[in-house]
Structures are given as C-alpha cells and as structure tokens.
Amino acid sequence: MIKKYIFTILISSFAWSQKKDSIAKNDKGIDEIVISGTLKPVIRSETTVPVEIYTTNFLRKNPTSNLFEALQNINGVRPQLNCNICNTGDIHINGLEGPYTMVTIDGMPIVSALSTVYGLSGIPNALIDRIEVIKGPASTLYGSEAVGGLINIITKSPQNTPLLSADFFTTSWLENNLDLGYKFQVGKKTQSLLGLNYFNYNSPKDNNHDGFTDVTLQERISVFNKWNVIRKSSKTLTLAGRFFYEDRWGGQMQWNKSYRGGTAIYGESIYTKRQEIIAKYSLPFKENINFAFSFTNHEQNSVYGHVFYLANQRISFNQLTWNKVFSNQDLLIGLAHRYQYYNDNTPATRDAERLQIGSIFLQNEIALNSKHKLMLAYRLDYNNNHGWIQTPRVAYRFKWNSNNSIRINSGTGFRVVNLFTEEHAALTGSREIKISENLKPEKSINANVNFMKKIRFEDYSLLSLETSVWYTYFYNQILPDYDSNPNSILYQNLKGYATTKGINLNLDYVSSFGLKAIVGTTYMESYKMENRIKTRPILTEKWSANWTLSYDIPSWYISLDYTGNAYSPMRLPLLSQLDPRSPNSPWWSIQNIQLSYKKWEGFEIYGGIKNLLNWTPNKNTPFLIARANDPFDQNIQYDSNGNVLATPNNPYALTFDPSYVYAPNQGRRGFFGIRYKI
Template sequence: MRNIKICVLTVCMSFIVFFCPAQQRTGNQRADSLRAGLESQLDEVVVTGTLKEVRKSESPVPVTIVSSKFFRRTSTPNVLDALYLVNGLNPQVNCNMCNTSDIGINGMQGPYSMVLIDGMPIVSSLSTVYGLSGIPNTIIERVEIVKGPASSLYGSEAIGGVINIITRKSDQSPRFFLDYNGSTWGELTGNTGFSTKFSNKVSTLFNVDGYYYNTPKDQDKDGFMDKTLQKRISLFNKWDFKQKYNKDASISLRYYNEDRYGGELGWNKAHRGFVDFNELDDDATSEGYNADFVLPNGYTIYNSKYAKGFRVPRFEKDAEKEAWKANVRSANPGAAFADDMKYQESIYTSRFEGVGRYRLPIEENITFDASYNQHNQNSTYGTEIFVADQKTLFGQGYWDREFGNHSLLAGASYRYIWFKDNTIASANGSFPLVTKMPGVFIQDLWKTGKKTSLLLGYRFDYDVTESANGSHKNVVHSPRAAFKYIPNTNNTFRASVGTGYRVVNIFSEDHRALSGQYKAVFGESLKPEKSLSGTLDYEGRVATENIGLTYSLGAYYTHFFNKIYPVRNETARTLTYFNVDGDEYAENIGASLDIALNFRFPLRITAGASYNKAQLIEYERDEQGNKTGKNTERNDFEFSPRWMGVYSAGYDLTEKFTVDLTGEWKGPMLLPTQGNIKTYDGSGNETGSVTDPRPERSPWFTKMNLQLAYRLNNGLQFYAGVRNIFDYVPKNLLVNVKDPFNDLSNPDVYGGLQFDTEYNYTPQQGRTGLVGIRYNF
C-alpha cells in the first residue's frame, strides 16, 4: 500500500512538471542560466575545509554547502530539523521522553561530530543534545559540512566530521524580516529580526526566535506523549565592522532558554524533584537501619536544592502504601509525598554564547578568534535529578600568506573546559572536571601544477584533564594530507588521509549512568580516542541547453581505536573506565552518491544515497564488560543504518508559485534492546525468562514533506505544507509502560523487562500540516 502511495505521488509530480503552465525561458537563456549556475557553485567561497577563504573548486578538501535557500524549501524551524535532509548526516533522537537529538556523520555517533558556529567550537557535550534545536534558520547564511576527520585544524571531537553553521553578515541581511507558522499539532513558531547600518563601517543584526508546543498527543495509546512539550526562546545579536585593508571584525551574542518535558500523560509539574526513598547504611558498625536519605545519584543528601520530597511507589494495595508512608515518616516526620507521580523527563536549559573575530587592519593576514559559552542545565529523569554546569573558553590566532605556489597558514589555540554536576563523578559539584588544552597548527596549500594541488597539515595538542576520580596528561599529534586533481573544468578528483581525536569527556554524555548509584573511576591514565581515515571523492558537472547536472561519488575507510568503555561492578557500585585493548578497534567503511539536476523547464531535483558499515571489533565480554574469551567478534554500531538517503524536487509553477518535495529514507539500524531476561520468585529461585518484544533492527522507512509557497512583489511570502505525508511513526518503542518506576515488577529482585527510553530511530511526530508567512524588506 505504501509503495502504491509513492507511485501515485510520483505520477502527480510528473503531471505538474510537464502539464502545468509554467513560464518558460528561451533555450539559449535557459542554457546560459544552467551554465552560470554551475559556475557559481564552483566559485562559492568555503572556509571549513582549510580555515581560510578559498573557492570551492580550489579546495582539496570536499565541502558540502547547504544554503539558506534550501532551508526555506523545507519548512523546518531550526537547523537540526533541516539537516535530516543532507546525505550522509544522521540526526538521531536519543530519548523517547525528552526528544533530545545529536548529529552523526558517515555512520559515526553524534559525540564524534564537531559542530561550529562561525568557525568556533561552542556546540559540544551538553549543548550538542540540548542546544542545536534552538538555532533558527533565519540567522543562517549557509552550513558547510566536511565529512571525515579534521582534527589537524579543529582539534578534539572532529573525528567523524565538522558541521560549520555560518551566520548572516548584518550588512547583507534584510532590513526587516519575519517568519511565523503554526501546525496542526498545535506548534507555534515565530521569528522576527532586523538589521541596520550605523555607518559604512558598522552594522548590526538582531533576531528573536520562539517556539511553543503544549498539546500532549498519544497516537499509539501507550500512555506517554509522542512529542515533548516545549517552550523556548533565542535572542541573537551580531555586530560587523569594516576596517582598513578590507579587513573585517565581528562579534555575536546569543541567549537561549528552554523548558521541555515529556513522559506519562497527566504529569503534575509540582512533582518535579521528588525522589525515591532508599534505606541505605554505609556504616558497617552501626546497628539496624538508620534511614539515610539517598538521592538516585548515590549521594547521601536531602535538601531543597536537589529534592522536594519522596515519590510514593505504585503499590497494589492501599494498606501497603500507608505502611510505606509510616515507615518514611518515622525517619523524617516532615516528609513530603507525591502520591500519584507520573514518569516524566523535564529539562530546564539556559545558555549563553559569545563569538568574536578580529582581523588586524594591516597588510598581513593575521586573525584572532575567540568564543565563550556557558550552559546551565537542571534536569529530572523520573526520580533522578541531574544538575550540570559547563563553561567553555576557546581562543586562537593564526597567520596566512601566499609564497609563490604555496599558501601557508600557522597558528596557536587554547581551549578551556570546566564542567560539574551533582553526581559522584564530580564529587557532587565540589570537584569539577577541568580540561586545559593548548595547541599549535600549521598548513600548506601547495599548487603543485595547473591541474593539481596538495594540502599538508599538522596539529599538536597537549591535553591536561583533572577530575574527582582521576587525572591524565596526553600529547596528541594530528597530521593530514589531501590531494586534488582537475583534468578539466567539468571533473574533479580528490583524495585525502587524516586523523581525528577526542579527549576524555565521559561525564556529560554518560549522565544517565552516572546519575545512578555508581561511582565513576578512571582505571588507567586514559588516552584520547583516535581515528585514521582515508577518503576518495569524484565530482562531475554537465551543462547543455536542456540540463545542468552535478554529481559526486565518495568512498571512505576509518579505523577507530582507543575507544573508552566502562566496566560495571555491581558489588562495589563503580563504573571503571578503560581504553579498549590493542586488538580491539572500530572500523567504518562507506560510500555515497549525490546528484543535482536542473532542467530547461523550471524543475530542480536532488538525490543522495549512502552506504555505511560501522562496526566495533571487540573481545567477547559478559554483562559487566569483562572478557570471557580470546576471540573477537564484530558488532554493528547502534543507531547506524547501513543504507540511508535523501531526495528533493522543486518546481516553479509560475515565477511566484513554487512547490517543493523533500524527504529522507533509512534502512535497518541496530537498536538497544534488553534481550532475554531471567525471572525469579520472592525466594530468589529462577522461574523462567522474558524476551524483549521489540525487534533488534528498525524497518525500512521514508518520510516525505511537501511545501507550497507563493511570493508577492513586496517581499511577502505565504507557504503551506505537510510534513511526514505518509504518517510514518515508529511502533512499540516502550516496554513495561504500566510500571515505569519498576515498583510492581521489581526487576532487581524478580527480573524481567525494565522501562527504558533509549529505543528509537526517528521522531514519533506523525503527519503534520502547517501554514506560515515570511516577509523580507
């Protein structure tokens, strides 16, 4: 039935293309336009591949450009949603309840992707999953994507690739602009901005972006919301300055605030911050039970800063409930109770960012960049409380100059990361994790001939990290080489080999595990995770009177080693972190194809397909992570599909009326299931087992979107569309939904499936209609 729908839609699009009365250009005009379009793509300036402005055709490093025009064709409110439609990128939903997401590149998981704003590494760790959705499309000029390791220029985290979000220049922005839309799900998105010039040298851009969604929906009738309720606002201000010798300077500031929560229907927000009451006696010499008040992170504290009271378990009989309350009151006469607490995940986020660039107003090309961000987060995951603060400071200076056929670039950088949370990992906030990382880098872009060029780069970083549970010092070397060959203007070949690395940063990403009753320990002086990658790319172009075509083929291999993993000790309640043994590693093999077609009639088509096999080669281990043999086995990365792709088609029905079809498709990916779990009776005798009913791999699926836009001469545009036309939503994502706190099943004693929120592979939002208005003046 779904295939029939696809065929019908394809036929309808074909009818529109060939029979609707669109304004036609003459053959020569259209051919000239096609050739000009291809030439303009080659002349586009990119900076992410080499850290300096070069034409895309001259860059030895392939760079994918996503323009602001593309964002307007997708009806997406933020950059995260739009990047679903870029081939090779895999934005992944991490949690069914709080709907957080990050972005993987070429099969690698989100933490191994570096996200930059105007070239500055200020989106990382906490902000990767809680800040990307707040970057509005209206302030973006373009997004540049480099797939593959890029640590020789950008340092830590650039293992899978780099996504550089480049904001608009204020002197090139509309004097006033707005974009407002509403959806059939009850979502309201509003964006307003303006720019002004104070003189020929000073201009500014200001933008306010807001999102509101407060309509709980439960289409699959499991008692839990399909989409997280959210209220967020983002304020952005950028100043641009022109100086002597055509040197520029800029500073931009952004403030982001969000309140999101999801979970069981009917949640009472007053219950936020109520925790489980645990009887725990850490003193072996004491007699009996002393009723320590223990938060889920294992720390024996109880005050209003972290918890407001105790959740009442879901007893089957009222008499059991009252007996439990009496027991708690005997230890704390003033205890507050949440009698009917629903499972929820609630996140308050407050974030500030500052980015600055200053090019010295002299003949030499000397640039100084700096950024600072502060991320504050207050989260509750059911009865777990996670409070975290992160500050990141980055600065770099570099010099570039032409010497004949050589374009040299050299510089130095310093990154400072300060992170603390309320878990044992940072001694309840008294001993934060601190990373200090100075580095130097050098690069030579060498035009070895009329048709060839060679890029050589090297970076040296010194990583010093201190934490409550261990410290380490590491020297990191990151070389890179890239070669480009252009036999003619219509064909380009590129090859590269490079390294990527990522310093130890376990706390911010493993907060769900670390906010449990486990102490994090470094089992050794941890080394940075590293990768070595090789890529081959070919790009071709064809322009005739009837068609303009660009296409590219790419292949890559990545060897990933020093992966960090935890060994869990249930008795000591510790998570001890090690690097994998030398015979354990990960590898990532893949290829991609992208095409873009422009026709003599006003039709545009793009399509892309990627194949990726990402696997971890490791020893056979038990549930605690201990080796059980000498043989190694291959296991696929979770949330990494072998096949995935994107597609889009745009047609101008008239000069003012445009229809755009966009979509993505994905093949099966490995998902985290609980497998087969043994069950026991009250005496500890094994009674059988239960198997997780959810399939280990997701099905093939596609999500398609349609937008109609009508433009008036005065800069006003109306648009309407449908997201997820075929109403595809994942099924059976949750287990044990009637007992999310595991009160009734008590798996620690009796075994059985536990409620979890990590099993997901695409957003649960079904078919959604929307209407909106845009205006540029």
C-alpha cells in the same frame, strides 16, 4: 482545456529559465566560497578538502524550527533521537555517533560537550546563512571532537540581509515558530543584525496510548545580535552574541510542574540557559593575521523522574592564525587555546573538571601546477589530562578541467571523552553506569577519495555528480556496551579495533524547465572487533537515502518541494533476552511536501504536509518505552546478583527504559507559514 494549461505551464517555465544568467545560478553551489576545510576563504572547486554547502534556500524546502531537524535531508547526516521522553539527540555523520561530530558557529567550537546533547535544538534557522559539512576527520584544524566530521554554521552578515524579515509557521499539532530579523546602522561604519526566534509547542499528545507524551513539549527563545565594523583597511571586525533559553518536558500525560522531582507522576523536565559570544578581528598589519575568540556559558537544570541533573559548563576558545601566500604555496600557521570548565551533581563528578588544551597547527597548500594541488597539515595538542596528541593530515586534488576533479584525503583524529555530557541513557531510565578503567583518548585514522563532475547541457541545464569512498579505523574507541549486562551501560576502551567504511553519491540537477533535484544515497559497513568477536554498533544503518525535488512554475508564482529520507534497519538496545521488541528497526521513511506562492515582492505564503506516510516507530512494536506502567521501578524484583526476575507482573524481566528509539515519534501533520522581508 487541461492540455492547454499544461502546454502554457511548460512553455512559460522553459522561457523563464532559458536566460543565460541561469548558468551562474547553476554553478553557484559548486563554486561558492568555503571556509571549513582550510580555515580560510577559498573557492570550493579549488580546495583540496571536499566541503558540501547548504544554503537557507535548501533549508526552506522543508521548514523546521531548528538546525537539528533541518539536517535530516543531507546525505550521510542523520539527526538521532536518544530518548523517547525528552527527545534530546545528536547528529550522526556516515554512521558515527553524535559525539564524533563537531558543530561550530562561524568556525568557533562553541557547540560541544554538554550542548551536543541539549543545545542543538536551540540553533534557529533564522541566523543561518549557509551550512558547510565536512565528512571525515577535521581534527588537524579543529581539534578534539572533529573525528567523524564537521558542521560549520555560517551566520548571516548584516551587509547581506534585508532591512526587516519575518517568518512564521504553525502546524496542525499547534507547533508555532517565529523568526524575526532587523538590520540597523550605528553611525557610518557600524552595521548590526538583530535576530529573534521563538518556538512553542504546548499540546500534549499520546497517539500510541502508552500514557506518555509522544513529543516533548517545548518553549524556547533565542536572541542573536551580530555587529560588523567597516574599517578603512577592509579588514574584519565582527562581534556576535546569542542568548538561548528553553523549557521542555515529556512524561506521563497528567504530569505538571508541581510533580517535578517527585515520585508520584513521572516526567523529564529540562531547563536550559546559554550565553554565547563570538568575535573575529584582523590585526592592523600588512600580513594577514587574524584573531578569533568565543565564550559560552551553559547552565542545565534537569530532572528525570526524581533524579536531578544540575550542570554548568563554560568554554573559552582563542585562536590566532597567520596566512601567508608566496610563490605557489599558501601557508597557514595557527595557535589555539581552549579552556573548559564542567561541573555537575552526579556521583561521577567529584570535583569540577578544568580542562586546558594548547595547540599549534600548520597547513601548507602547494599548487604544483594548474591541475595538481597538495596539502600537508599537522597539529600538536597538549591536554593537561592526557599529554601530547598529534594529528597529521595530507590531501591532494587533481583537477583536469573545470568540470572534473578528484580529491584524496588521509588524516587522523582524536577525541577526549566526557561521558555524562554525551550519553543521555546515563541519566534517564534505570541502567547503571559502569566505568572499568581510566579512559584514554580515542584516536582514528581515515582515508577518503572524492570525485566531482559537472555536466553542462545545451539548454543551460546542469548536472553535478559527487561521490566519496571512505574508510575509518578506530583504536581506544569508547562505545557504550548495552549487551554484557542489560541493566547497566559499561564504558571502557575497546580491546581491539573498530571500523566504518562506505560510499556515498550526490546528484544535483538544475533543469531548463523549472525542475531542481538533489538526490543522495549512502551505503556503509560499521563494526567493532574485540576478542575475535565482530559486533555491529547500536543505531547504525547500512543504507540511507535523501532527496529534495523542486519544481517552479513562474507564470503561476508557485514552487513545489518534495523532500524525504529512507533508512535501512539498525540494531536497537534490548533490556533482556525475554524482551519482546524487535532487535532491529524496520525500513522507514519520512517524506514531506510543500507548496509556496510568491506573487508579491518580499512576501511569500507556504504550506504543506510533513510525514506524508504517517510513519511512526511504534507500528508493529508492542511498546517503545519499557515498563511505562511502572516508571519508578516500584514493582521490580531482583535476584541475589542484582538481575531482574521475570514475574507475573513483569513477564519480560524489564526495567523502565526509554532508550529504544531511532526515529521521530510524530505522525502526519499539516503546516502553514508566511514570510515577509523589506
């Protein structure tokens, strides 16, 4: 009987996927239209800049409530938690820290500075149509912060969404997430998409028995509205807005809001409020001239124990581009202006910062012939604090047939630093922040080679192979120095250089019998050289792997998804020479499985298990949070130089600090969800 069922499954799966239209489906990820690499729509296989695409179908293989968690299964991209208590984090690309990654929405740089720390978890998957990822500097087109890479979130269009959609899931930890979408028409020429995301987790757990919450408790709501006006000229006119509010806290298990800002019970409580506006307008001229605008207002009300952090950031961005195609050349010329206001209550910010950056950029793609394409690009920025900054770039693509291509890219990047919006350790724990000089902008030089190959099989299966080799050289780099003095974090421009280099490999396979696989691995070496001393950066792994394996059984209306990642050891920040914790993390892996049932049109039931191995970073570690029993450092003794003394009550000479973190502290849990659309 079992053999009969197995035979039936294989035969039905094979017949279902043998249809010739499966070729088009298999090619879709390779030949989709991308925008991020050149700031204009272009077929992915034709662009000189390698761009990776991840659709909502990919994100659904491992359902999450926000973008930050969803990126964990992309090769070379790692969401990094920076605090064991409040669970804020950033996104690393190819080993570079979060501040080197620019996150844009529809090409607009509205997720930056303050929001790279506090706003990433507030981007719901419900508004995402696809994600485009560039690994390596994109500063020529996107300016500061796009040094390590770019993540561009393309939001859904009202034209391509269902009338009504709903997605709800819950977990055995009582995490609840709801996504709602509704499309409506206003008149004959205006379409609108209204989206809502609500997330709630209000069940404190302390499975590692340190007296602190293992995972931050959160309640957040995000409302998204996008308008699309249909014009006679078919030119673009879109307007989108989003409101986001989040209330999160972590700390000692007995904490509640009556203790906020006091010294009786330790808690980290963060209120975040954001408003965003994005607009795009194609001017009514024969020429292809486009204007884009974005504005964000980010308000932060946070408290870390008894330390308040009150901040406000406003960013406006304007960009005008002209795209002209003539003969064998595709020319793009742009003007951009960015204004950023930032103010907080920390001693480091005496006066509100008002930053203005004016930019001009040029890009020309030259089709030498059907196989060879060359791109030359140049950007000139004027920063009112740092003067003129240049970022040139050159790219070359050789496509010897429809299945094989190679891309060579080289360019520069720059980044203007705002420490207190990037380094969470500056606010939590008891380390003192020290800045020894006027910090100069960081600059980098990068080169990478990308090879892509498609292998088509007679049974309509398709294997896509993509590999990249990269090298990045930094000067004026600013890295937090945790080592010189365990009780402080020292910031200064590197008196030397830093490099990161490596290779990654992506395999994307779609079979003729229902199996789909996306497997990636990255190996890299990162270090800084200063005073002839070579040092490996904190929280940088040498090797990582990600995988997504899916199997469809159409006759049973079932899909099975197995996702996961694995990471090699990374160096961790210790507080003293007596600190008993390991200076390096172990090998670790997070794996998930999901089963989906799709018998009824527009209706889907799914469920599974997250973190199958029940792995958490507290295993084989004496503690994660240093001095969890004394979070206000009331029983610390110091010597005459301000160094912590080892005492019977403090044998390891530690202060309270939650920065020894490299992975989620959430164990195995089940989840169940329902999707519905009309």
